[in-house]
Amino acid sequence: MGKCPICKSENKEIILSFNCGKFDGSRLYRTVRIASCLFCGHIFNDLEDNEKEDLNEYYDKEYALINFENIGVYEKNNPNYDKLSGKNYFDLYKIIRPYLNKNSNILDVGCKTGGFISYLYNQGFRNLFGVDTIYPYVDYAKKVTSYRIEYCSQYSLPYEDNFFDFINMNQVLEHISDPLKVFSEIYRVLNDGGLLCVGLPDAERYSNFYFFDLYWFSLREHIQHFDLEHLYMLASQYGFNIEEHFNTEYNMMSDKMIMPNMYVIFKLDKKSRNDFKIKEKFLLKRNILLYVDMERKKSSDKKKNLQFAITPDAPIYLWGIGREFFYMYENLGLKQYNNLNLIDSNIFKQNNFLVDGRSIQNPSILESAPSDSLLIISAIAHSEPIKYHAGLSGYKGKILEF
Numbered sequence: 001m002g003k004c005p006i007c008k009s010e011n012k013e014i015i016l017s018f019n020c021g022k023f024d025g026s027r028l029y030r031t032v033r034i035a036s037c038l039f040c041g042h043i044f045n046d047l048e049d050n051e052k053e054d055l056n057e058y059y060d061k062e063y064a065l066i067n068f069e070n071i072g073v074y075e076k077n078n079p080n081y082d083k084l085s086g087k088n089y090f091d092l093y094k095i096i097r098p099y100l101n102k103n104s105n106i107l108d109v110g111c112k113t114g115g116f117i118s119y120l121y122n123q124g125f126r127n128l129f130g131v132d133t134i135y136p137y138v139d140y141a142k143k144v145t146s147y148r149i150e151y152c153s154q155y156s157l158p159y160e161d162n163f164f165d166f167i168n169m170n171q172v173l174e175h176i177s178d179p180l181k182v183f184s185e186i187y188r189v190l191n192d193g194g195l196l197c198v199g200l201p202d203a204e205r206y207s208n209f210y211f212f213d214l215y216w217f218s219l220r221e222h223i224q225h226f227d228l229e230h231l232y233m234l235a236s237q238y239g240f241n242i243e244e245h246f247n248t249e250y251n252m253m254s255d256k257m258i259m260p261n262m263y264v265i266f267k268l269d270k271k272s273r274n275d276f277k278i279k280e281k282f283l284l285k286r287n288i289l290l291y292v293d294m295e296r297k298k299s300s301d302k303k304k305n306l307q308f309a310i311t312p313d314a315p316i317y318l319w320g321i322g323r324e325f326f327y328m329y330e331n332l333g334l335k336q337y338n339n340l341n342l343i344d345s346n347i348f349k350q351n352n353f354l355v356d357g358r359s360i361q362n363p364s365i366l367e368s369a370p371s372d373s374l375l376i377i378s379a380i381a382h383s384e385p386i387k388y389h390a391g392l393s394g395y396k397g398k399i400l401e402f
């Protein structure tokens, strides 16, 4: 398995390993192995080469299709758009506004369907460019907008040297297996003195933002876990110096699901490409070990509660077949039960996916649930609407929410 993505050392220690369930035939890897580099202290998912290749395929063939429902960028009547994407765009814009002028050539790396580009357009910027590695997103953007959005690898950007004044790279780097290679491309296309804004999850603060047990590691798309020290250690190898940094809160799928985020503004000094500098190599590792310990205790309590709530032979319903479900399935002992009924309101999941041969049902199956059933709300972010809809469907069994 791999070298440290930041310092290239081969010496590492696995500090956490657990399985997560997945849809049948999914390309997503099953075992999360979190490594800590013994030389620089960086925390990363130690994927095999074939797992990395599968993950790339996964984005195009599974991730994009499942997540399309949550992309309301060009659909004004999608309630998700204004509330969550809108807030995130607004927060980011406030931070980068002082660094932009109307003539800046601006690149958004990982622009998805062009949501932030359209936000900047509405603020009066015109020299806007975007790239994404997920083909269905770019294809959609090309069909419904006239923005200059290209499909390409982050390792090979289709622009001339020194073309850009400002590059935005928000929620990208944590997904990338070779972040140094991305920095070498950014270095090439950004002009000397140009600015780069990096937004990503702040691993230093994982333990302060509880959503579900080990959630920040069970997001299997996130394979790098940075704190500011390690991000700087990466960026400084290509002459990037920190101008400003901000700790923020990033809204994910609902108001309940808030990710600790940092935005860092870097200024490029092409003459000062230097060796990496770092002060607190192992502070991140110490914090992560405490986080892991705390989360494992929570899981062991949940496992006991679950065993207590289950009536043998009575049906178990699980509503929400996503990340928390896949964690629960393997780590709370759910996998062993034969009487599981899976529910999700996402029609794409109902029509296309199975979990160990089990189909995913429409929530209306709760109408015929017997009164000794157990309903486990596994979509934590949506527990209130789920309880409401279960009530509407006349569900009379027990409800367990974590």
Ligand SMILES: [Zn+2]
Binding pocket: 004, 005, 006, 007, 008, 009, 037, 038, 039, 040, 041, 042
């Ligand atoms: Zn390292």
